[in-house]
Amino acid sequence: MRRPGVTFGQLIAVPFLLAVADGQAARGAPADAGPGVSRPARRLTTDEYKALMNRLAEAWNANDARRAVDLFTADAVYSAPPSGRVRRGRDELLRFFGGPTGRPRPMRMDWHHLAFDEESQIGAGEYTFTYETRTHGAVMVRIVDGKIANWREYEQASPLDWEEFVGPNRF
DSSP states (O other): OOOOOOHHHHHHHHHHHHHHHHHHHOOOOTTSTTOOOOOOOOOOOOHHHHHHHHHHHHHTTTOHHHHHHEEEEEEEEOOOOTTTOEEEHHHHHHHHHOTOOSSSOOOOOEEEEEEEEETTTEEEEEEEEEEHHHHEEEEEEEETTTEEEEEEEEEEEEESOOOHHHOOOOO
């Protein structure tokens, strides 16, 4: 039996329109909405960024390329200007980091300073890296959903230790 003045379509449309007016549909799905439903990107805090970068150094120091590459996004971009060589994606990074068995000789990454802007999700760090030669450098990284999406490093080969390398401009 139908009520006068109310159709079936109105019974469905009214709750939907009320939800849109309330902002529920525009806010997106909750985190537990299920598979195939988008969720907000994970944003790191400064402490989480530092922990991420330290996990990367630990993976490299353990010669564990797989563990290192897992800290990057699937489509990560890794470069070292002015070299035109750009590595893209986890597969290429895995090979660059030493493959499944790691590099033939030990490597060492030491962070001296790490800084992070939580709003832009862009961080930086100064480091010393030793593999076949010792380099001191700085890196800029962009974080997307809790992982490294972009890595751009600038290095200078030097046999000096960090304190000698930076000279009197220490902080």
